[in-house]
Amino acid sequence: MLAAMPGHSLQRNVPMTFSIHRRPSWAISENQATPEGVYLDRRRILQGFGLGMLTAATLAASAGVGRAQDADPTADLYPAKKNEAYKLDRPVTPEEINGHYNNFYEFGTAKDIAANAQNLVIRPWEIEIGGLVETPFTIAFDDLVRKIPLETRLYRHRCVEAWSMTVPWAGFPLKSLVALAKPQASAKFVRFETFLDPEMADGQNDFLYPWPYIEGVTIEEAGHDLAFIVTGAYDKPVAKQHGAPLRLHLPWKYGFKSIKSIRKISFVEERPIGLWEALQPSEYGFWANVNPEVPHPRWSQAMERVLDTGELVPTQLFNGYAAEVAGLYTGMDPATLYM
Numbered sequence: 001m002l003a004a005m006p007g008h009s010l011q012r013n014v015p016m017t018f019s020i021h022r023r024p025s026w027a028i029s030e031n032q033a034t035p036e037g038v039y040l041d042r043r044r045i046l047q048g049f050g051l052g053m054l055t056a057a058t059l060a061a062s063a064g065v066g067r068a069q070d071a072d073p074t075a076d077l078y079p080a081k082k083n084e085a086y087k088l089d090r091p092v093t094p095e096e097i098n099g100h101y102n103n104f105y106e107f108g109t110a111k112d113i114a115a116n117a118q119n120l121v122i123r124p125w126e127i128e129i130g131g132l133v134e135t136p137f138t139i140a141f142d143d144l145v146r147k148i149p150l151e152t153r154l155y156r157h158r159c160v161e162a163w164s165m166t167v168p169w170a171g172f173p174l175k176s177l178v179a180l181a182k183p184q185a186s187a188k189f190v191r192f193e194t195f196l197d198p199e200m201a202d203g204q205n206d207f208l209y210p211w212p213y214i215e216g217v218t219i220e221e222a223g224h225d226l227a228f229i230v231t232g233a234y235d236k237p238v239a240k241q242h243g244a245p246l247r248l249h250l251p252w253k254y255g256f257k258s259i260k261s262i263r264k265i266s267f268v269e270e271r272p273i274g275l276w277e278a279l280q281p282s283e284y285g286f287w288a289n290v291n292p293e294v295p296h297p298r299w300s301q302a303m304e305r306v307l308d309t310g311e312l313v314p315t316q317l318f319n320g321y322a323a324e325v326a327g328l329y330t331g332m333d334p335a336t337l338y339m
């Protein structure tokens with residue numbers, strides 16, 4: 001049994017009628033949907049995650065939804081050149097698996113929010129960069145994404161709920177964006193904020209959560225080469241359910257730190273308080289560095305369940321990136337680096 005984030009069961013057996021009802025009116029009909037990434041045995045999804053009521057037709061329909069729109073103006077940037085320095089110890093998770101097993105609470109608290117997330121409007125999309133910088137500015141995503149060369153990196157992702165996936169992300173190091181922002185010497189943290197639009201994202205009408213989604217890292221963490229701004233995945237612009245048009249990925253930290261659909265980046269002196277920390281500080285801390293020996297208050301973090309295969313494997317310190325990132329935390333007790 002997988003663990004779930006606060007107040008929610010995993011809802012593994014929710015019928016997929018949810019996504020059918022939420023299909024936007026412009027969605028193409030099922031027989032037009034020709035998902036290009038159908039390279040997996042669908043029965044594996046059905047069995048592996050107990051989604052017994054999920055039909056192949058429903059899956060194909062929701063996979064096709066994202067392609068019903070106008071062509072993405074950044075599509076020419078993909079595939080981005082692969083950075084061979086980033087290798088995996090396990091296969092890449094099939095696109096359709098992690099494209100249908102998401103945490104994006106703006107679009108609902110279940111894992112099957114992919115269809116509902118197609119309501120996310122990603123153009124125009126501007127990113128506000130401010131706080132302790134030389135000159136605050138706003139930049140259109142379509143301009144930003146052409147300012148910094150894109151690369152493809154294979155990364156591991158470990159959710160605090162004890163499941164993991166591997167993704168071929170494309171994007172650029174966060175440090176390149178920091179350089180563009182020109183922070184002042186007094187900036188100690190970088191604070192990220194997701195959009196706030198309850199009409200577009202119906203999950204934001206759920207007043208249990210302190211919207212908008214916020215996350216933060218230290219300026220040193222932001223300068224680490226592993227900290228990555230994701231703009232693409234699977235050799236095309238990143239899908240809406242994964243946090244289009246741009247999201248963060250910090251592979252050595254629990255997944256909730258990797259904020260999606262970023263609208264605002266601020267350089268600040270005070271440590272930012274993320275949405276999960278604001279909601280439940282005893283369970284979700286600022287550092288959130290993956291550590292098999294520090295249990296979540298309600299479950300063990302010793303093992304993780306690999307998406308697709310369902311295999312249980314040992315969790316690794318810093319999610320396997322200790323050689324790269326441990327130096328960021330010298331002198332700090334690894335056990336306290338969860339909170």
Ligand SMILES: Nc1nc2c(c(=O)[nH]1)N[C@H]1C(S)=C(S)[C@@H](COP(=O)(O)O)O[C@H]1N2
Nearest residue numbers: 102103104105159213242255256258259260
């Ligand atoms: N804005 C926003 N960002 C978010 C979340 C969210 O609910 N809203 N969920 C987080 C969690 S808990 C995880 S595990 C990852 C999931 O990313 P994926 O759905 O692309 O696998 O996104 C993170 N970023």
Ligand SMILES: [Mo]
Nearest residue numbers: 159160255256
């Ligand atoms: Mo997560």
